[in-house]
Amino acid sequence: MTRRPGQHAGWLERVAESLGLIETLVPGGERLAPLAPAGELLRFPPEEQWDDWVEYDAQAWPRREARHRMLVPTTCFNCEAACGLLAYVDKDTLEIQRFEGNPQHPASRGRTCAKGPATINQVHDTDRILHPLRRKGARGSGQWERVSWDEVLATLGGRIAGALREGRGNQVVYHVGRPGHEGYMDRVLRAWGIDGHNSHTNVCSGAARLGYALWQKFDRPSPDYANARFILLISAQLESGHYFNPHAQRIMEGLQAGAGLAVMDPRLSNTASMATHWLPTRPGSEAAVLLAMARVLLDEGLFDREFVREWVNWREYLAARGRPGGSFEDFVARLREEYAEFTPAFAAAEAGVPAEQIVEVARRVAAAGSRFAAHTWRAAGSGNLGGWCVARALQLLSVLTGSVGTVGGTLPAGWNKFVPTFFDNPPPQKAWNELHFPPEWPLCHYEMSFVLPHLLREGRGRLDTYFTRVFNPVWTYPDGTAWIEMLTDEDKVGCHVALTPTWNETAFFADWVLPMGHGPERHDLNSYETHDAVWIAFRQPVLREALRRLGKPVQLTHEANPGEVWEEDEFWIHLSWRLDADGALGIRRHFESPTRPGQPVSLDEYYGHIFERVPGLPEAARARGLDALEYMRRFGAFEVRRGCSGQHKDPLPATALQGATTQPDGRVTGPDGALRGILAEGQARKGFPTPSGRLELYSRTMEEWGWPEHAVPGYVRSHVHPARLDAARGEFVLLPTFRLPNLIHSRSSNAKWLVEIAHRNPVWMNADDAARLDLRTDDLVRVETEIGWFVDKLWVTEGVRPGVLCCSHHIGRWRREQDPQGNRWAVNTVKLSADGKLWRMSTLAGPQPSDSDDPDTRRIWWRDGGVHQNITHAVHPDPVSGMHCWHQKVRVTRPGPGDRYGDVVVDREKSQAVFLEWLALTRGERAPAGLRRPLWFNRPLRPVDEAYRRP
DSSP states (O other): OEEOTTOOOOHHHHHHHHTTSSEEEOTTSOEEOOSSSTTOOOSSOOGGGTTSEEEEOGGGTTSOOEEEEEEEEEEOOSSTTOOEEEEEEETTTOOEEEEEEOTTOTTTTTOOOTTTTTHHHHHTOTTSOOSOEEEESSTTSOEEEEOOHHHHHHHHHHHHHHHHHTTOGGGEEEEESOOOSSSHHHHHHHHHTOOOEEESGGGTTHHHHHHHHHHHSOOSEEEOGGGOSEEEEESOHHHHSTTHHHHHHHHHHHHHTTOEEEEEOSBOOHHHHTOSEEEOOOTTOHHHHHHHHHHHHHHTTOSOHHHHHHHBOHHHHHHHTTOTTOOHHHHHHHHHHHTTTOOHHHHHHHHTSOHHHHHHHHHHHHHHGGGEEEEOOSHHHHHSTTTHHHHHHHHHHHHHTTOBTSTTSEEEGGGGOOOOOOSOOOOOOOOOOTTTSOTTOTTOSSOOGGGHHHHHHTTSOOEEEEEEESOOHHHHSSOHHHHHHHHTOTTTEEEEEEEESSOOTTGGGOSEEEEBOOGGGSOEEEOOOSSSEEEEEEEOOHHHHHHHHTTOOOSSGGGTSSTTOBOHHHHHHHHHHHHTTTSTTSOGGGGBOSSSTTSBOOHHHHHHHHHTTSTTHHHHHHHTTOOHHHHHHHHOEEEEEEOOTTGGGOBOOHHHHTTOEEOTTSEEEOTTSOEEEEEETTEEEOOOSSTTSSBOSSOHHHHHTTOGGGSSSOOOOOTTOGGGOOGGGTEEEEEOOOOOSSOOBTTBSOOHHHHHHOOOOOEEEEHHHHHHHTOOTTOEEEEEOSSEEEEEEEEEESSBOTTEEEOOTTOOOEEETTSOOOOTTTOEEEEEEEETTEEEEEEEEOOOOOOSSSGGGGGOOOOOOOOOOGGGOOOOBOTTTOOBOOOEEEEEEOOOTTOOTTOEEEEHHHHHHHHHHHHTTOOGGGSOTTBSSOTTOOOTTOOOGGGGBOO
């Protein structure tokens, strides 16, 4: 059966046509072949049609107007998962029409969350920054002028070169949120010879990283959810974890295959609502519950004895406990004594959940054996004093079940990460920046970035040139007024450069605002631990690639992007080239083309070199008649390896055994004493990269560095433990560490589809608490913190346990009246003033309809942009991990006579006092003589080993 375009058809016939059951004649009588077998729907356009995919304009109905699209792969930039996207580019107008999932991406497999398609909102954002800008007037005055990229490069290049020549390299700092690329900035900063990397990690995951690293050096978990028999999550990993789309897919696969799911979270998250076991534990009690589960496994003999015997440093533990030479049975008996206090009854009293439920989940964990998958990241770890204990205790369950590095278990993330080979490798820097790694926190996992304003206030240093890269500490971090004071003081920060695609609260206080591209406007290499595989993905500038395919290549990405929006890869190359114009600093050579002497390296050369050295990729490319770079341009991703479990059991190669000696404890060492592997299961094997070569139940590092009471996994009562709260005074624990299902990040909050869904952050309160305080939904409440207060609306719900308040800290964006218009979908206009030590913020107006190139801005129906609560949080640096402890002890009262919704008050003197209180908890002075940090601990932008030693 055939039909010509425009011929009348009933609804059934139109459905049949869409299913490929009817052939359609295009003008001229040419038949279009059915896109899919009769009766089947296409999931994705066929790869062979990606260069010219024909769609029909729905708005032209009933006429059939063909639209020719080019499908260009890239990756999403809206969280850390880097899921694959396909950009649909109109070949006539060269406009991106929409984004859908890329079926070639091994992690996301063509599926996206809502943030992926919403990328189109960011691309067509009428408020985005399109040209480089320089401030006029005083810093923070809101006055800007357009400048050229050449002026930017010349000015910043000269400034940085001056700092380097004068030996002030540590005053040049690059401060990043989530990097989104593999190793790129490490190359840049090492080429400059500076210890200039700073990051957001210690307001995100620093505690969990330390907990995992103490066991295995690898500082993140990689659960194999799809093959697990039982899954235990601390908080809402499914819908709001770092890799939630790829993880969500595989958790669902595990559940469909019969796995059980337990979620420990005081909030009834989407994940908890689907779990077989929900444990609404009190905040900070999680480690106690996990250790009680470990005790159940030990007492009932439900642990994997052989795995523990072979792969745990139990001999070292016994020696430290005064029983050297003891047997494995001695160890088991001693370990049971170690955890005797953690009875299910004790944990139940701490956590407020039934002891029977704790025992039941423990037995489910044991029954899963080596197929027990577990994960913790932010949540409990990032909320509590001693939050790093949660990861240590959770990993103890993985160790006892023998599920470390197994199919269906929890792998070290490093096994799933691809490490690129660069065309040039600058040597590690020799410097150590104590503004990033202060001596008080020698065990901190990642930089102590959130206390930077306090360190500068104490006179510990100065910043000459400070880059904030797609990063917004004024709003994201606690104690934002400290950041405003720092950024407006030119004696503390000589020059602030904000690299950002859109306006944010930190960019308002910059000297230069440089527009950087969104996900489809930049190059990055991505590789993350989403499942039991190693993969890479290629984020690329979509319009640049489309022009190349059409035979209209451009030299630099900003020639194809909107306005003069550049990308960081090329920016750093050209800035480095400019600051060392004559090569005298030894920097320029690291950015010189390997094939065109005297010219800057191109990104084709940079990525082409990497891709040609990816195992299997050149061969896969040649099979399609492509080179490796062309393959990644066309398909966007490549699976390097499938199946990564068991790497600790890899036999040591013969070269590693030459000259090696096996020590009494089973370590295999070289002539220099360096660890090469361990003797396990009757053979010399790779083991783990820890001092013992095994999983470290006992941490000599913790003992030697001043924390002997934490040498084995334990429990620290949180700063928000119930014993520290007075419920009669209206005191609660405030949990801010959860995300609402939209994109209110510094990358851009102008994702209108998402903001329409969620644009406010009310305070969640349990119905019993609300009844006791005679409060109802939408009542205003004043939430008093240590350093101030904020006024918000109430939401009464059964979805949070009594005694706990929840208020997401991912909403509440603001601008002052003098600031440029930006992010109008989500931003409140506020008045911000300082009166002595007090800072006050009041909301003048919420989001409003307005005229712009986007007609949807006239359709903004909501007037509520939420409340900025982070600014009222004091910094709480954990004395061991350095992690900011986000949970707050607060008091809830009714508003005062002059209080209005969105009001915020902060006392800066109290803020500094709280910082000093937490600083006093540290024990940096107990560090071993001559060392800044344990040599076996990694750190971002690792310097030479000599830098780990104090002068």
